[in-house]
Amino acid sequence: xxxxxxxxxxxxxxxxxxxxxxxxxxxxxxxxxxxxxxxxxxxxxxxxxxxxxxxxxxxxxxxxxxxxxxxxxxxxxxxxxxxxxxxxxxxxxxxxxxxxxxxxxxxxxxxxxxxxxxxxxxxxxxxxxxxxxxxxxxxxxxxxxxxxxxxxxxxxxxxxxxxxxxxxxxxxxxxxxxxxxxxxxxxxxxxxxxxxxxxxxxxxxxxxxxxxxxxxxxxxxxxxxxxxxxxxxxxxxxxxxxxxxxxxxxxxxxxxxxxxxxxxxxxxxxxxxxxxxxxxxxxxxxxxxxxxxxxxxxxxxxxxxxxxxxxxxxxxxxxxxxxxxxxxxxxxxxxxxxxxxxxxxxxxxxxxxxxxxxxxxxxxxxxxxxxxxxxxxxxxxxxxxxxxxxxxxxxxxxxxxxxxxxxxxxxxxxxxxxxxxxxxx
Numbered sequence: 001x002x003x004x005x006x007x008x009x010x011x012x013x014x015x016x017x018x019x020x021x022x023x024x025x026x027x028x029x030x031x032x033x034x035x036x037x038x039x040x041x042x043x044x045x046x047x048x049x050x051x052x053x054x055x056x057x058x059x060x061x062x063x064x065x066x067x068x069x070x071x072x073x074x075x076x077x078x079x080x081x082x083x084x085x086x087x088x089x090x091x092x093x094x095x096x097x098x099x100x101x102x103x104x105x106x107x108x109x110x111x112x113x114x115x116x117x118x119x120x121x122x123x124x125x126x127x128x129x130x131x132x133x134x135x136x137x138x139x140x141x142x143x144x145x146x147x148x149x150x151x152x153x154x155x156x157x158x159x160x161x162x163x164x165x166x167x168x169x170x171x172x173x174x175x176x177x178x179x180x181x182x183x184x185x186x187x188x189x190x191x192x193x194x195x196x197x198x199x200x201x202x203x204x205x206x207x208x209x210x211x212x213x214x215x216x217x218x219x220x221x222x223x224x225x226x227x228x229x230x231x232x233x234x235x236x237x238x239x240x241x242x243x244x245x246x247x248x249x250x251x252x253x254x255x256x257x258x259x260x261x262x263x264x265x266x267x268x269x270x271x272x273x274x275x276x277x278x279x280x281x282x283x284x285x286x287x288x289x290x291x292x293x294x295x296x297x298x299x300x301x302x303x304x305x306x307x308x309x310x311x312x313x314x315x316x317x318x319x320x321x322x323x324x325x326x327x328x329x330x331x332x333x334x335x336x337x338x339x340x341x342x343x344x345x346x347x348x349x350x351x352x353x354x355x356x357x358x359x360x361x362x363x364x365x366x367x368x369x370x371x372x373x374x375x376x377x378x379x380x381x382x383x384x385x386x387x388x389x390x391x392x393x394x395x396x397x398x399x400x401x402x403x404x405x406x407x408x409x410x411x412x413x414x415x416x417x418x419x420x421x422x423x424x425x
Contacts, residue, residue: 025292030097031408033086034063038400038409039284040084044317046279046414053225053275053420055310056356056367056413058203060118062314065201067098068120068143069326069349072135072336077325084321095142102144104406113258115206119169120145123162123198125152129347130339131197139199152195155180162198169202173357173366182351193329196347197337205401205410206366210256211240213362218305223418224272224395231419234305236362239388242301243294246270250282252290253299253391257364260404264365265291266303267398268391275396275416282398291407298388306421307359308413314352358411367401367411 027035038059045055063085070081071091081087088094105118120143124131139145146165150158159180166177177200186193213236221235243254249271255264267287269278315327325331332348340346358367396416400409415421 025288025407027288027407028097028101029088029093030101031406033088033097034060035284035407035409036086037063037084038412039282040321041317042279042398042412042414044321045312046276048317051276052310053417054306054308054413054415055312056308056358056411057310057312057354058356058367058411060408060410061201061203062352062354064098064118064120064143064203065199065352067094068122068139068145068199068201069334071095071138072334073326074335075325075333076331077333080323080325084318084323095138099142101403101406101408105403105408105410113208114261115171115204116262117169117202117204119202121148121162121165121200121202122146123148123150123158123200125150125194125196127151127153128192128194129196129337131337132339135337145199152183153185155183158183162200166200166202170204171206173204174202174355177353177355182353195350203410204367205262206364207257207259207262208364209362210258210260211238211242212364213238213301213303215362218362221302222394223304225417226274227272231417233418235302235394236305237300237302239298239300241296242299243291244297244299244389244391245290245294247286247290250286250290251391252287252294253301254291254294255301255303262410263402263404265400265402266391266393267400268393269395269397272395275414278396278398279414287400288407300388300390300392302392302394303360304393304415304418305361306415306418307357307361308421309355309357312354312356314354315349318352356411356413358413365401 041057041059066081066085067087070078070085070087071094073081082089102118105116120139122139122145124147126149136147140147148161150161152158159178159182162178163176167175178198183195217237218234220232222230223233224230242256245252249269251268251270253266253268255266257263265287267282319327325333326349329346329348332346334347337347359365396414398414401411402409
């Protein structure tokens with residue numbers, strides 16, 4: 001079970017331009033990189049053999065968490081991470097972009113009805129690894145990570161401390177990110193293979209809708225899983241003026257949150273098709289185009305009310321996407337993290353855990369995420385339209401939580417069978 005921690009989902013309304021007065025959207029470089037990774041990750045996940053009916057993940061959390069390792073990487077390890085995550089070759093460009101984005105995200109959360117946290121921490125064991133001060137200072141200063149020196153042989157205590165930190169940052173929504181078994185020694189005669197470093201990123205978001213759904217309008221309605229299967233689930237309803245657009249195959253709706261800093265994008269196919277077909281056919285360019293063409297329109301909205309928690313095996317997905325040497329105790333190159341005691345000594349990534357939770361209800365959305373990257377050390381010894389349009393999310397759809405100013409995706413997921421989620425009271 002992967003334990004990357006994630007709670008996600010509240011978006012604020014970004015007003016769309018009038019159809020006759022469209023303004024080109026300029027997306028910051030760091031957001032383009034995160035969004036491209038998001039779509040690549042969704043496509044890889046959608047191709048999984050045991051595809052879940054519904055999912056939620058935070059590429060933002062995974063991106064920030066892995067960036068703390070990338071800045072210390074070299075050789076093939078660095079090249080593979082750069083290709084899969086769309087990291088820039090230059091560390092300074094990455095660090096500057098992430099610092100600016102974190103500042104924007106936190107500034108946007110400075111509202112009594114919005115609560116946003118993006119936090120990093122690093123947990124170091126210096127029993128076998130001698131960490132370079134340049135790396136330690138970088139994760140402290142640039143990533144604003146809290147630094148914790150620990151001994152992983154105290155497996156229970158360390159896991160409790162990490163989980164306590166995650167729980168605090170996610171307001172108690174994610175309470176178990178790592179377990180004592182994650183720090184079990186892999187050493188054998190003549191070989192040192194011990195836990196050395198855990199980098200953790202936590203994301204929390206909570207906000208009220210700018211236009212709330214009326215609880216009295218929520219009722220059991222049909223959701224079409226496929227052409228022959230229908231389930232009855234709680235559907236929220238409202239008729240409001242919202243940013244809306246469409247193309248030949250898709251409807252696009254932007255649901256606002258108070259403050260107009262965050263929004264939920266819902267991408268709904270006009271035809272009843274499966275999640276795999278949706279994910280494989282939708283591109284980030286299409287979503288940006290739909291966003292750009294969205295205009296204020298009276299919309300009759302039906303949206304499932306649900307609570308969902310998912311565990312994502314990030315390591316398996318990244319291996320399939322091309323990150324290989326980072327997970328190898330023979331080939332990993334994170335030498336900029338440590339002072340090498342001898343040539344055979346190296347740091348490699350053992351696991352990446354990702355847990356995700358989201359609650360979408362009438363008042364708004366609450367979400368949280370946490371990604372834990374565990375390293376082991378290895379060595380020898382607009383104008384309102386007159387007629388409302390129907391946007392009835394009563395069949396499989398894709399959704400995203402986006403920071404409006406940066407257009408950076410915080411959370412992304414899909415829904416194809418709300419009956420298989422945790423139904424909130």
